[in-house]
Amino acid sequence: MDVRGSAVLWLFPMNRQNLAHTVRGSLVRLPPPYDGHYGVVPAAPPEGHVDLSGVLDRLVEASAAIERVGAIAREMHDPYLISRILVRQEAVSSSAIENTNSTLDELLTADDVLDQPDDQNRIASQVRQVRDYALLLDRLVPQAVEQGDAIFSLDLIRRLHAEVMRGDPDYEDVPGELRQIVVWIGGLGQISRSTWNPPPPDRVRACLDQTIDYLRNEGMQSMTQNLVVRMAIAHTHFEAVHPFRDGNGRVGRLLLPLMMAAGGAIPLYVSPFIDANKAAYYEALKRAQQRLEWYAIIGFIADAIVATADELDLTRAALTRLRGEWLGRRRFRRNAASTRALDLLPHYPILTVRRLAAILGVTFTQATQAVEQLVDVGILTERTGYARNRIFVANEVLAIVNRPFGRDPRETR
Incomplete structure (x- = not known):
């Protein structure tokens, strides 16, 4: 099965020449009818120090941006930083990356229309899917703040998928159930031209357990890696496992604000940045997954955090100016x-x-x-x-x- 979406922007097929030696050693033959091809059983996420060549300055900027956002939030008792608008922008952008399209205007309108039972049929299927994503964040971010890294579990991952995919009429599996089929990314329908072959179905559960263990932050990574590094690695590993037939991108991006909330930071919603920089995002994922060049995706996530914090500052300043204008009208x-x-x-x-x-x-x-x-x-x-x-x-x-x-x-x- 060709998992399409924007992943087809990856430029090079997954062949042995493009893979790091360690990744080549993790190839396993896929089951029939794809037994002429191999899937990657990704190694467990690294818990020790990782190579930060060329991205250390960007990582420091990202950490400073997180601290800056936290300081502003503490000053504002009801900050725009945690507004429902930001969550809904995240939902719109993350869904758009997977070609589930809605606008912020449609989503905000749906919030009111769906409160009126007689009008629910007026909301398109794709808008419902995006709204499910937003409402899920509304519920889970407070839980992540309360529970910390203990929130991450197989049940949570399955719940995330079930919630964001339940409104998709074209989804062929039971939402929340791990895949039982071979999938590949890119290739326009041809596995021979794919850019990434995730592990075969019988290896998915064990690989996903490794992602979850890492998310729970109970190993060496709690001492050797900061939050931004862990966000990048966890996201990359989850996407490499690709545990569901479809919807993996949305679930993987949901993990990012949840990791921030669980780690004691004000969540920043980076999907708008990713949507605006899709080619760079997929290139960074490819380098981390195929070449184990973790610094590529770490640098990208660091840039996403800095840019998102800057965007937030601009938005808050503009809304403050607008309120001043309003007060002058009457x-x-x-x-x-x-x-x-x-x-x-x-x-x-x-x-x-x-x-x-x-x-x-x-x-x-x-x-x-x-x-x-x-x-x-x-x-x-x-x-x-x-x-x-x-x-x-x-x-x-x-x-x-x-x-x-x-x-x-x-x-x-």
Whole structure:
């Protein structure tokens, strides 16, 4: 089976000449009808020091970025850093890498529509899948903070897969069940041209157990490797094992923020960076998996963390400027529902009156008055044209949070 998606961007087929000597020694013949080919049984993730040639400075920058984000979060008691918007951006980008496409606008709209049983059929299948990804992070990040590295288990991995794949009507296995078939990456349907052959089905469970043991951080890696290094290695090893027929990329990227939360750091969601730099991502994975050049993927993850932290700073600054502009558009009474709504809109730029009333703890009438005031000054816009179940949008917020990764927010105005 050709596991397609963006993995076909890998440039060179998996042949012996491209593999490190140690990797060549781990080749095993695949079962029929693919017994003319070999799969890689990846060695357990390294627990000792790994080669950081040329990436040490980037690794130091990444560690500093994590500390900087943590300091800001401690200052902000309800920080945008952990906003639902960031989680949903992660879900949109991670799913897009696997060609499951939704927009942030669609996903935020679905949050309200799916709360209304009569309207659930209005949500497309792919939007549902992306929403499942986001809601899973909403639930699991707090658990990772509480449980630490002990959260990682086979049950967790299977749950991650089951949740993100349950809405895929084309998935041929039971979501959450380990694969029982041969898979390969790339090759456009031809295993002879594949870029990576994961282990045969009968080796998957043992290899995945090695990933989980490493994730639990109970070995030497807890003393010899920092969080960024462990994130890169764990992600790479999981993708090399490829324990499911499909959906491995999404599960592997889910592990990254969960590792940060379990390690005591504020989670940074790096899938938007990966989506914007897919060719470099796959090249780094290839070098780590085929050549055991761990520094390649470590450097990439370090860059992703630094760029994501910088993007977060730009977003927060832009939203702060926007709030200042809003305050100049009318006289807002302190503690009024409309005033309190201004702080809510960066987190809920698409919402209904009912949702606003529930979050603010006010009556439907009070929420309606607040929305009308915000519509009057152009902060909110009604998009449905309906008399009931109307949806309101803070378009200026969406322009900031939905911009392409790396673009200056001021270019969106």
